[in-house]
Structures are given as C-alpha cells and as structure tokens.
Amino acid sequence: MSKIPIGIEGFDKFCKKGIPEKKLTVVMGPPRSGKTIFGVQFLIRGILISNEPGVFITLDENQETVISKTKELGWDISEHVNQGLWEFIDVSSHFKDDFEISGDFDLGGLLLQIQMAVRKIKAKRIVMDSLSVLFSKYPDIETIKKGILQLKSWLNSYSVTSLIIDEIDGEILKKIHSEIINKTSDSIIKLQNPLKGGYRTIEIIKYQGNNYLKGKLNFTIQKNQGIVIVPID
C-alpha cells in the first residue's frame, strides 16, 4: 500500500510513513481540538515537501478567516494560492442561507465544484472542513454517504488523497456521524483537547490494512510548525 506523509514528523513515523494514498481519511475531534490546523498542515506540507497542489473546501469559516488564522501560525496560504498550488472552494456563505428540503437530492453541485478545482490545479490532496457542517444543513445520512462514496471513487481515479474533518460534539451526533464515517472512510484519526489542562492527544482509531501502532501521542501547536508531537521520554 502506498502512503502519503501528513507532514507531522512524529506522527508520520507512528503510522508508518503517513496515510494511505488515494484514500479517504477522517480527522475527528471535539471543537478546538486542532482539526482545521491538521487539515491546513496536510496541504501546506504537501506543497512544501512534495510539491503537491491541494484543494481546501471550507464550509464553516470563509476563506479570509482561514487565511488570517493560518497567518497567525506563520503560514502564508495566499502565496500558495498565487502560485496555483492551493485552491479554495469557499461555500461558507451558502451555509448561512436558509433553504427548505423537499424530496430527494444529491450533492452534485459540491462534487462538480471539487472536480473543477482538482482539475484546475492538478491537485493531489484535498481537505473538506467539515462533514459536521454539511450534515447540519443536509441531515440525510444516506444522501451524504452516497455523495462521499461517489467523490471517493472519482478522487481515486485522479490519484487524489482526501481528508475529511468531522466535529464530534455530543452523543447523538456521534452516533449519526459514525454511520457515515465508518462506511466511507479508509482511516480515522482522532484528536482530543483535555478540558483540565495537559497535552492535546492524537490517535489512530481505524487504519486501512490494520498495520499501525495503537495508543495516544501528545502534541502541541507551535508557530511555524503547526502540530508538533511531544517526544516520549
């Protein structure tokens, strides 16, 4: 199985050189656990280390917010946008509009936008932030599952590795999301941010081929580096 490095040194070693190439990995965790940073880092490192263009689909925050928050961490997304190595699909405004759902629908518009962006910059990595926001407006498990599977097979044919971010907040949502995630993902990574202090943690809870190390790693978020694994003494 070929692997693609995420760009988090200690963690790439932990999962034996990264995540499965051309496959779908879900990064889940509660609010403020570092999920978006993980996604941005995956694309930035793809550009800087492997010269692989990336598409970032943002459903919640608009692209200006993603750019400015990332700037605080010392990363300059705008530069990569200008180089044609980073493409935004910013559909955050759509998620502020009200609409009604009547009958069957599909995610055709989103898939079309992703296909255009991938072709435009010849992307090798994509990140969608987040499944939870998509589900909040389109609460139909079967439709979302079908859309993700369709997207997955298209991305595989274009040799694109994808990462979908999912916010897990509350038990009911957790159950619904796991129905979508378990049926569609090849790997799942879980981030946690302890409420009472201590380190943030990262762990693999599903991995294609099952060849991975179990257990949690501690991490911090640092300027110019993003997610940094704390070495085990």
Next chain:
Amino acid sequence: MTKFSFLLFVMDKNCSKSIKTMENLEKVCKGHECNLTILDLKENPKIAKSLSIIATPLLIKYLPKPSKQIVGDLSTLEISSLLQINSEA
C-alpha cells in the same frame, strides 16, 4: 392566480431526476402563471462555483417576493410553502 418566477438548477436536464423535478413543480403550480428558467450545471459548471451550489436539484423562487430556495426533487412541495410570507423580508 399568482405569478411565479423560478430558476431551477439541475445536473443534467435530460435525466429522469430532473424531469421528475420539473413535473413535480408543474403539479404544484397548476392554475398559476409560472415562469421557469432551467440551468443545466453540466453545461455551465462555472455557475456551481459562482453561486456556491452544493445540492441539486435546487429551485430558487424569486417571484413573488420574498425569494426562497428549495433543495430536492420537490416531491413533497406544497403550494403554501411557495406562497409563504417571510416575516424577515
């Protein structure tokens, strides 16, 4: 009789899903004047990006005001929902 104006975005205007959506809309609007423009996203993919379209079919009712967006094949649509007065408008 109400005069309606609609924009309908579909993925392929000749596919059965799109035809079913148009038929459902026609049924709901029977007896009313209906001005419908259909936009095929397969033929005009850039519209999906410029209007941030996620789900299809997507119907936009822009007359009578207030405008309203409805996602789906309209199989459960009622005329009252198209005539509904939005208090925020």
